[in-house]
Amino acid sequence: MTSEKLIERLCSAFGPSGREEAVAGLIKKEISDICPNAVYDRMGNLIAVMRFGDTSAEKRKRVMISAHMDEVGFMINEIKSNGTLGFDTVGGINESVMAGRRVSVLGEGGLMTGIIASKAIHHKDKKEREKAVKTEKLYIDIGAADGDEAKKYVSVGDFAVFDSPFYTFGEGLVKAKALDDRMGCAAMIQTMRALKKQPPEGDLDACFCFTVREEIGLSGAKAAAYRIKPDIAIVLETTAIADIEGVDPSGRVADVGGGVVVSVMDRSTIYCRPLVDLALRLGKQKGIKAQVKRYVSGGNDAGTIHKTGEGVKTVALSVPTRYLHSPACVASMEDYHSQQRLCEEILRAVCSTEEI
Amino acid sequence: MNKNKLKEFIFSLCSVMSVSGFEKRAEKPITELTAGMFDSTLTDAVGNRIFIKKCGKQNAPRVLIDAHLDEIGMIVTEVCKGGFLRIANLGGIDVSIMQAADVIVYGEKPLRGVIASTPPHLKKDDKLPAFSELLVDTGLSEDTLKELVDVGTPVGFAPIYGELLNGRLIGKSFDDKACAACALLAIAETPGEELAADVYVMLSATEETNRLGGVAAGAFRCDPDYAMVIDVNLARVPDTKDYETVEMDKGISISLSAATDRRLSMATAELCRRKDIPFSLIAAPSSTGTNATTVNLVGLGIPTVDVGLPLACMHTYNEVISMTDAMSLARLVREFVCSKEIAAEMTREEVSLI
Structure with a gap:
């Protein structure tokens, strides 16, 4: 190899x-x-x-x-009634690299895809656009219709990590x-x-x-x-x-x-x-x-x-x-x-x- | 319509790079993707792409279906020391999602890049950089980079598609090529004799950067009797107001606005009711925030309805749409262009002013 x-x-x-x-x-x-x-x-x-x-x-x-x-990764700390997941970080991660990212959540049935989301830029005022969104305002969206559906897949205490492809690029560099x-x-x-x-x-x-x-x-x-x-x-x-x-x-x-x-x-x-x-x-x-x-x-x-x-x-x-x-x-x-x-x-x- | 076929077509069309202002670069891949689907197709000077399907009747009315071709992206403003590129925002991208993003620099040959970020070990505050402070790391030496990339080169988000629960799709530029994909496939699959009008599907240019740009020229050229503008609409997520958003998985939205045609909007809603297509009405008082506002005022005026596909995480590389909603949209487009009632109501009367 x-x-x-x-x-x-x-x-x-x-x-x-x-x-x-x-x-x-x-x-x-x-x-x-x-x-x-x-x-x-x-x-x-x-x-x-x-x-x-x-x-x-x-x-x-x-x-x-x-x-x-x-x-470094994330731990789910809340399953909200709207089906989204609250989370906190495991290890030091800046809020500026979280919003918008794809993550893998390890639930009961294995790995599933989610997105760290917040409201769209169209709904942010000028002040909100200048600062990174706080972790407690971010949530993970796995596509669940509501809290009951989310709970079938994920529990409080489950872990997640970034989902980001490995590739080689530039002159002999790798990204992962x-x-x-x-x-x-x-x-x-x-x-x-x-x-x-x-x-x-x-x-x-x-x-x-x-x-x-x-x-x-x-x-x-x-x-x-x-x-x-x-x-x-x-x-x-x-x-x-x-x-x-x-x-x-x-x-x-x-x-x-x-x-x-x-x-x-x-x-x-x-x-x-x-x-x-x-x-x-x-x-x-x-x-x-x-x-x-x-x-x-x-x-x-x-x-x-x-x-x-x-x-x-x-x-x-x-x-x-x-x-x-x-x-x-x-x-x-x-x-x-x-x-x-x-x-x-x-x-x-x-x-x-x-x-x- | 086959759900998987539509999904694959959405992924293929959205993968094409069409950063606002660079729609011409999308011409060849889109020609390949749409081969054999339409009677004819043409392009114009501003980057619009028009697909035509005739109904075969004499003096038939014309209907325009518009979805914009361009996507949010970036443009190189400076080739910096150490192999980095400075960029500017083309369309409203939230700077908070930029750092660590995977991008592709569309120079002479496509180059991979990532947006630079500061690690927590070295970071001192939570302030976001200005867009002009962001850098694309290309991993190349300065000299090589200068040979490959000029100021003015477009940069796009990497196309990486996936799925969440409940058939939700994630990836870049569903805004608005997912809507374009629904319209193209719906019309292509409708037998010509079922059409109530000659259909012009326009993939219009420069919506994200210049709303008065592409679509006006294209609509003027098509000169339709009536039009449907399809764009994505902000989905309801935590921390948003209900009246500004539409719920995902509950169908498409129809705007009621002073800037669009109320008669056509109501007729479209009635069509949805009759054909069991889930929809919701939203109030967009003086502007729809989409091409509909512009199309309505082209030439002698074009009666226009504004239709929305709910989308979460708008203007990011992980936009979210629901396949159920996409199927509803495709069905509505088909019913709309086949509706003899709407065609009859919208066919213009020639009025002489003298």
């Missing part, structure tokens, strides 16, 4: 925080030939351990590689919902495949964790890290950037096409400097394009992983992604490949170095 196809399949799956089963099932099947013993933990994290070198050696490197399976963080999941799968094909030289336990519930506050990775107790963690993510016309260079964070983003600091973590240096050095040595994150913003699973137990040396490698948490996230396949390759090179390097 091509990388694009793998990312398309992962992004198209339904998986808001708390309902990651479909994504996890897809991944488990995808890695079944590499790691048939992948297991779910109590939280729903999918963990696949690959052991290399002398398994009885005392000084083995234990590395946790993590990417989250969940995406949920690139955050299905791209990271894809990079983990392809790294596992690469290590299987050409095992690293050294005594290494590579623990690949596909985590849950990152979007609501980094919760799944906490349990996974506690169980694994790694020496080192590599978090594969996407990072929100704004490299677009009209944004001052200082606020752009990073650039699409500029390579994998290595974070020094964000709002949840100050990263392990020797690991950051190793990542940047390896990038140079191996000809992998990398850039340093230029703005203190966002956060990811690293925030909880690095504080686990006695502390974990952590690095985050992110694909710079435009319009994060919208139905139309945009990233470059070249940056994705840089992320995957750099992750692989770090794994190969850390098991043969005493430095870290």
Whole structure:
């Protein structure tokens, strides 16, 4: 399968925080030939351990590689008598990308299509036209004639996600919902495949964790890290950037096409400097394009992983992604490949170095 | 009429790009879609497309069925640094639905694009940008983009169609090509000998941007004895007033307005009653807000009835219509052009002023 196809399949799956089963099932099947013993933990994290070198050696490197399976989405909180659905967000979504969008609602009978709607522009006064419609004024229309009909299909507490097609466009870019963080999941799968094909030289336990519930506050990775107790963690993510016309260079964070983003600091973590240096050095040595994150913003699973137990040396490698948490996230396949390759090179390097 | 056939025809016709002012670009695909359906067809200088079906009688009256061809869209105003396009609004698009929308830039070859947005991690307030601040991300380098796209290029919403419960259809530009599809298919399927008049179906240009534009020239040319203008009408949704809207799945609407012909409007309502076609009457005091207001005043004056298809989420890429209502509309169009009573009542008397 091509990388694009793998990312398309992962992004198209339904998986808001708390309902990651479909994504996890897809991944488990995808890695079944590499790691048939992948297991779910109590939280729903999918963990696949690959052991290399002398398994009885005392000084083995234990590395946790993590990417989250969940995406931002919605939860139905009201079935109205007119048949429309009230909802709230699961994870951070701007109101400015909600109105008018198509969504998939996972009801009793499976996935169904709906539209996040409000009244038409013809019924809005001047003031109403200047501001995004508040979430509580928006509703999901599934076409139900009334509340009784809607209740046959949907219940309070059901989830929904954006329904937005994947496509490649421009010069090597992809557009999809949920690139955050299905791209990271894809990079983990392809790294596992690469290590299987050409095992690293050294005594290494590579623990690949596909985590849950990152979007609501980094919760799944906490349990996974506690169980694994790694020496080192590599978090594969996407990072929100704004490299677009009209944004001052200082606020752009990073650039699409500029390579994998290595974070020094964000709002949840100050990263392990020797690991950051190793990542940047390896990038140079191996000809992998990398850039340093230029703005203190966002956060990811690293925030909880690095504080686990006695502390974990952590690095985050992110694909710079435009319009994060919208139905139309945009990233470059070249940056994705840089992320995957750099992750692989770090794994190969850390098991043969005493430095870290 | 077969429901699935009409649905597929609606999807096909609405998929065609006909951004207001660029109706000429729709000429070829529409010719392909309507091949063999009419006796003859013609286009004019402003982008109207007229389909003609004769009833075969001598000195037959002429009836015009109008639905506008153009759709809301955008036009490129600037090719910006970094491979982005600045755009302007062609027709009233609500800026609140723009960010993260899938669009197609209709340059030399169609290019995919998405409207840029600011992620929550970097956003500071809930103010919407002005339309002129929106950018289309084409994913192309500046140099490549400059070669492929000029200022003035049309941009349209991507045609992605689907269905909700109860046979409701969702997608772009049902306003007004869904109505056009109902009219075209209804007339094409009516045997010529059943027609009470020679029928001119007009897909008129530039309704969304310039209501006095396309339709007046086309109606002048057709010179009909009477006319029906079909456009979408705002469906009742939460937070709207009942008197301004029509209920979905309850049939079509007929406007009563000082700007249209009351006799013809009442006759059309009576026809609906007789033929069991669900409808509702709505009051549109001094303007219908559609082409009907214009058509009524063309030439010597054309008695016009304004008919509406209920539509929710108007002027978005996910407009919603009901297949049940679309079927009602198609039936009404057929009954209207076959009604000998209406044709007799509307046939004009030649009056000499001297």
